[in-house]
Structure formats: structure tokens, C-alpha cells
Amino acid sequence: MNEITTKILDQIPSNVKFSEEDADVLIRNKDKLLEWEDGLIQGFYDSVFNHDTTRAVFTEGERPAREQTLRDWYQRTLNGPFDDSYWEWQTYVGLVHIKRKVNNAMVTGMWGWIATYLSSKALEEFPQDEALKLVKAVHALQANVTALIVESYLKNMFVAIDKAAGLNEALLGRLVATEIDDMLANAKS
Amino acid sequence: MTKQEQLDQLIKDLRMNVPDITGVMVASSDGLSIASDFPEEEGARIAAVGAAASGLGNRIAQNASLGEVSETMVKGNDGLLLIYMTGEEGVLAIRAPAKGNLGLVRLEASGACESVKKILG
Numbered sequence: 286m287n288e289i290t291t292k293i294l295d296q297i298p299s300n301v302k303f304s305e306e307d308a309d310v311l312i313r314n315k316d317k318l319l320e321w322e323d324g325l326i327q328g329f330y331d332s333v334f335n336h337d338t339t340r341a342v343f344t345e346g347e348r349p350a351r352e353q354t355l356r357d358w359y360q361r362t363l364n365g366p367f368d369d370s371y372w373e374w375q376t377y378v379g380l381v382h383i384k385r386k387v388n389n390a391m392v393t394g395m396w397g398w399i400a401t402y403l404s405s406k407a408l409e410e411f412p413q414d415e416a417l418k419l420v421k422a423v424h425a426l427q428a429n430v431t432a433l434i435v436e437s438y439l440k441n442m443f444v445a446i447d448k449a450a451g452l453n454e455a456l457l458g459r460l461v462a463t464e465i466d467d468m469l470a471n472a473k474s
Numbered sequence: 475m476t477k478q479e480q481l482d483q484l485i486k487d488l489r490m491n492v493p494d495i496t497g498v499m500v501a502s503s504d505g506l507s508i509a510s511d512f513p514e515e516e517g518a519r520i521a522a523v524g525a526a527a528s529g530l531g532n533r534i535a536q537n538a539s540l541g542e543v544s545e546t547m548v549k550g551n552d553g554l555l556l557i558y559m560t561g562e563e564g565v566l567a568i569r570a571p572a573k574g575n576l577g578l579v580r581l582e583a584s585g586a587c588e589s590v591k592k593i594l595g
């Protein structure tokens with residue numbers, strides 16, 4: 286796995302991280318989960334297009350292509366495998382999102398929607414035991430994928446700043462450290 | 475002498491040779507103060523912004539095809555800060571009055587840079 290992906294995933298406590306068990310439960314139920322695809326795509330893009338700031342990300346007529354992007358992502362996820370290239374792809378999404386100004390609030394907000402949608406479907410359509418395993422798998426997937434997209438968004442911003450302005454991440458950290466106490470004091474008052 | 479003592483001595487020597495100088499700092503290239511006689515409350519910030527100015531100076535030089543950077547200078551009405559790279563890992567920052575003997579400061583700075591490189595290297 287590439288360095289940035291490994292470093293990000295290493296930050297997540299192992300009992301919370303997406304596991305072999307989570308992968309099994311998604312893959313063994315994939316036929317049912319794929320039946321929910323249309324609802325997922327429709328609901329996701331209805332939310333995104335019904336809100337000014339998220340709608341503003343897209344160009345005129347772009348919705349069908351982006352729906353296809355999400356479909357491809359969903360299918361690739363459920364078909365597995367959850368190998369290095371899958372996780373590296375999620376890291377890459379953070380970079381694509383920088384280019385398209387899809388910020389982290391948008392991503393974490395919409396992941397909340399995806400997790401709620403899939404969890405409610407699971408609870409409606411599966412026996413309780415399996416449904417709870419699915420809910421856990423979806424939340425662990427959310428933990429890994431949002432961590433990768435959101436953190437790589439931030440880390441790649443630092444890389445771009447370093448490339449453009451010669452300020453590496455350690456130095457940026459130091460600059461932040463010189464201001465953080467004053468900022469905290471101001472935020473409290 | 476330890477590295478730290480050698481750097482402290484180098485700062486003292488610079489201050490003695492050029493009394494105009496009002497502060498000297500050696501910092502890591504990621505902005506951590508290593509040796510300094512700036513007042514403590516200024517030190518951490520000057521180390522961080524000094525390293526940042528040096529990094530930015532390098533990028534400006536690359537983008538504007540200026541060749542290798544020998545000095546980055548910030549000049550204000552009340553004084554100036556000269557920043558030098560000392561190898562890959564360090565920077566030397568010197569504060570002097572705006573109307574001081576800049577030639578002498580630069581001469582001493584160039585010798586000091588070589589010494590810092592040797593000490594840190």
C-alpha cells in the first residue's frame with residue numbers, strides 16, 4: 286500500500302477499522318445490497334442537488350456522469366476485493382475532490398447519509414443478527430473511506446503548498462504551533 | 475564543545491564582531507529554534523517564519539529562474555532580517571538595523587553560515 290494510505294489507516298484504532306469480517310458480510314450479501322443501488326444514487330444526488338453549496342460544485346448537465354461515478358464506486362466496493370488498490374483509490378478521491386472543491390464537510394455529511402440509508406435498509410430487510418453485522422460493516426467502511434478521502438484532502442493540500450511555496454508539513458505544523466495558543470484563548474473569550 | 479555550545483559561541487562571536495546586529499538565530503529548516511539570542515517570546519515565531527521565508531525564497535528563485543539562493547531579506551523601516559540556508563537542514567537568521575553597515579553584516583554572515591554548516595553537518 287502506498288505510504289500516505291498506510292499512514293492514514295494507521296491512525297484508526299484497529300477495533301474500529303474495516304475488518305475481514307466486515308468485508309465478508311458485505312460480499313456475502315452483495316446481491317441484496319446491489320438492489321439498493323438505484324435508491325442510493327437517487328437519494329445521494331437529490332440531497333446534493335437540493336442544496337446550494339453542494340449543487341455549485343457541478344457544471345451544467347454533469348449529474349448523469351457523477352451518478353455513474355458513484356454507481357461504479359458502489360459496485361466496485363461490493364464486488365471487492367478490499368485490497369491495497371481499493372484503499373489507495375479512496376486516497377486518490379481526496380485529491381480529485383481538491384481539484385473539484387468538494388470540501389470535507391460535504392463528504393462527511395453525505396457519508397452520514399449513505400450510512401443511514403444502508404443501515405435502515407439492512408434493518409428493514411435482514412434478520413436482526415445479520416442486519417447488525419451489516420450496520421457495523423457499513424460504519425467501519427465509512428470510517429476507513431472518510432478517513433482516507435478527508436485526510437488525503439488535507440495532506441495533499443500540504444503537499445501542494447510545499448510544492449508551490451516551499452513550506453513542508455513539519456514547518457506548517459510549527460507555524461500553526463506558534464499561533465494555536467492565542468487562537469484557543471480567543472476562541473474561549 | 476557540544477554542538478549546542480559551539481552554536482551559542484558562534485552567536486556570541488557574531489554579536490561581538492558586529493555590534494549593530496540585534497538578534498541571531500539558527501533554526502532547523504522546518505522552523506525549530508536550535509540556538510538563538512532573540513528574546514524567548516519572539517524566538518519560536520522568528521524560527522518558524524524565518525524558515526518559511528527561506529523555503530518561499532527558494533521557490534521564488536526556482537520559479538523566476540534566479541539560480542541558487544544566497545540570501546533572503548525582509549526589509550522594514552525599523553530593521554531587516556537576513557536569512558541564509560546552511561545546508562539542507564538549517565537556516566541562519568540575523569536581524570540588523572535598517573541603516574546599519576549591511577556590508578559588514580553580510581561579510582560576517584557568510585563566514586557564520588559556513589561554520590553553522592560544519593557544526594550541524
Ligand code: HEM
Binds near residue numbers: 339340393
Ligand atoms: C460521500 C462520499 C463520496 C464518495 C465515496 C465519493 C467518491 C468519489 C469517487 C470514487 C470519485 C472518482 C475518482 C476517480 O476519478 O477515480 C469522485 C469524484 C468526484 N466526486 Fe466524490 N465522493 C463522495 C462525495 C462527494 C460529494 C459530497 C460531492 C459533491 C458535493 C462529490 C463530487 C465529486 C466530483 C465533482 C468528482 C470529480 C469527478 C470528475 O471530475 O471526474 N463527491 N468521488
